[in-house]
Amino acid sequence: MKILLINGSPKGDRSNTLKLSEAFLEGILEIDKDAEIRQMNLSEKKIAPCRGCFACWNKTPGKCVMTDDMQEGIEGELWADLMIWSFPLYYFSVPGLLKNFIDRQLPMNLPFMEEQEGQTGSGGHPSRYDMSGKRHLLISTCGFYTAKNNYDSVTKLFDHVCGAGQYESIFCGQGELFRVPELKARTDEYLECVRQAGREYAQKQAISEDAKEKLRELLYPRDVFEKMADASWGVEKKSGEKEDPVLTFTRQMAALYNKDSFDQKERVLEIRYTDLGKAWQIVLGKDGSTVLDAGSREATTVIETPWDVWQSIARGEIRGDAALAKGMYRVTGDFSLMIHWDDFFGAANAAAGKEKSGKNSDGRTAEKEKQPQMIFMLAAWITFWVAVPVGGNVGAIVTLAICACLPLAAWNRKLTVYDRLSFGIVALLSVLALQKGCVNIALLAGYLGFGLMWLLSCLTKEPLCAAYVKYNYHGDDALENPIFMKANRILAAGWGILYILIAIWSAFLLPAGHTALMQILNNTATVLMGIFTGWFEKWYPQRVAAGK
Numbered sequence: 001m002k003i004l005l006i007n008g009s010p011k012g013d014r015s016n017t018l019k020l021s022e023a024f025l026e027g028i029l030e031i032d033k034d035a036e037i038r039q040m041n042l043s044e045k046k047i048a049p050c051r052g053c054f055a056c057w058n059k060t061p062g063k064c065v066m067t068d069d070m071q072e073g074i075e076g077e078l079w080a081d082l083m084i085w086s087f088p089l090y091y092f093s094v095p096g097l098l099k100n101f102i103d104r105q106l107p108m109n110l111p112f113m114e115e116q117e118g119q120t121g122s123g124g125h126p127s128r129y130d131m132s133g134k135r136h137l138l139i140s141t142c143g144f145y146t147a148k149n150n151y152d153s154v155t156k157l158f159d160h161v162c163g164a165g166q167y168e169s170i171f172c173g174q175g176e177l178f179r180v181p182e183l184k185a186r187t188d189e190y191l192e193c194v195r196q197a198g199r200e201y202a203q204k205q206a207i208s209e210d211a212k213e214k215l216r217e218l219l220y221p222r223d224v225f226e227k228m229a230d231a232s233w234g235v236e237k238k239s240g241e242k243e244d245p246v247l248t249f250t251r252q253m254a255a256l257y258n259k260d261s262f263d264q265k266e267r268v269l270e271i272r273y274t275d276l277g278k279a280w281q282i283v284l285g286k287d288g289s290t291v292l293d294a295g296s297r298e299a300t301t302v303i304e305t306p307w308d309v310w311q312s313i314a315r316g317e318i319r320g321d322a323a324l325a326k327g328m329y330r331v332t333g334d335f336s337l338m339i340h341w342d343d344f345f346g347a348a349n350a351a352a353g354k355e356k357s358g359k360n361s362d363g364r365t366a367e368k369e370k371q372p373q374m375i376f377m378l379a380a381w382i383t384f385w386v387a388v389p390v391g392g393n394v395g396a397i398v399t400l401a402i403c404a405c406l407p408l409a410a411w412n413r414k415l416t417v418y419d420r421l422s423f424g425i426v427a428l429l430s431v432l433a434l435q436k437g438c439v440n441i442a443l444l445a446g447y448l449g450f451g452l453m454w455l456l457s458c459l460t461k462e463p464l465c466a467a468y469v470k471y472n473y474h475g476d477d478a479l480e481n482p483i484f485m486k487a488n489r490i491l492a493a494g495w496g497i498l499y500i501l502i503a504i505w506s507a508f509l510l511p512a513g514h515t516a517l518m519q520i521l522n523n524t525a526t527v528l529m530g531i532f533t534g535w536f537e538k539w540y541p542q543r544v545a546a547g548k
Ligand SMILES: Cc1cc2nc3c(=O)[nH]c(=O)nc-3n(C[C@H](O)[C@H](O)[C@H](O)COP(=O)(O)O)c2cc1C
Pocket: 009, 010, 011, 014, 015, 016, 017, 018, 087, 088, 089, 090, 091, 092, 093, 141, 142, 143, 144, 150, 174, 175, 176
């Protein structure tokens, strides 16, 4: 396929729209490796406005009286199979540069009056050349929050130029966001949809309804976007005067607040840019966020960070949790804001944008329902420890039955490797307990096995508790979080050591007939460790964050 990309943005290679066009071409090239691409940046070309002399129709048919770069444009159009018209929306239409280019196509038409296929019934001129196999695609970004209702003039224009229904289009609102590095995660997601549209186009010469639906999704909900856009100009809203760029940055961050994450607790986040000696507060409330001067309110969470560190985190160049673990910045006060940062800011807003267009919410609920639950794994062990000492052989058979039933009971859940391992080990221990005189050995082996499973899990990429708890912290992403991982390794090691100790003291108490004492000791130790776990998982991240 031969493709002519006509870049009508006056910004040339810095065009937001061009990012979409390039993603589309990448998609095409993945499928059609031999596709040939020519790009014309109209901002770099000398194309004078049409003089309206009609010489190209009568005096020198097919040839313009002016000699400039438009000749390259016409040759390109005759050469290409597909024309990609890439341009920003200017005053609800195409920019002057592109309108100029369109006007200068006059030599490509014959002067006669003749309606073409797909034209609107208002009259037309036939083409001088055979353009029948040529295809057109419009890619455009605009500055308002949505493309809807903003492209009426553009579609009317191209209905006349290419014929209604004879071209595909990708129109995207919030175009200026494509140049904001801090929002790359969301804009990259959109660009991937454009890339997918490119792949489809290379295969079917069309973009599916499914892909179009995704391309119509807002990058951010309207209120978040408009707040962010207003903040991005770097001028004070009331006075119109230039404001401190660090304040602008803070305002943009505040604009990313997702008020749906409000949990009946107003938070005051104070950000202190330590190297600049500047600080502001962001109040996160029921109705949205407000930026205040530092010290205006009592801060609930304080972040102390060098300016460049915070910028790098916002741009996704470094992970916030990793930087925190390395002590590159400090956090004091209410740490829940940091733990659920993505719910309060950023990613959650993008998701909210999708939800508003009726997408994904069901998918996420279903995903949540499937999350593994530690209770299934524990049920196998607890049944074994209760049923076998009390019921002997009957207890062992009951445990075996429970081990067989648990995977069925958890049919709508993901099972972790620890669930499967536990069902298997407990079943084997129950079989051992059924052997004559082996109940005590089976019980002791159970304590030891349970302890070793916890302890050895520390050496894996996913310590036992992390395999379940990670779902409360954005799933697999939590495994990249050094603070989360360290806390979970410590806890898994703690539980492992405790159960090995339980196995050791039970090895003395059980043969001596102190079964009741052993049960009391084991249960008390487990409850205390449970209380410690609940406390530690809150205390530890807070301590690291405070740089202690
Ligand atoms: C002169 C001018 C007129 C504009 N008119 C509109 C408009 O009518 N509607 C709109 O949504 N955005 C409008 N915009 C915003 C641009 O369409 C938007 O910033 C776009 O993403 C720029 O794309 P580019 O970087 O590819 O040039 C206008 C921008 C300029 C400079």
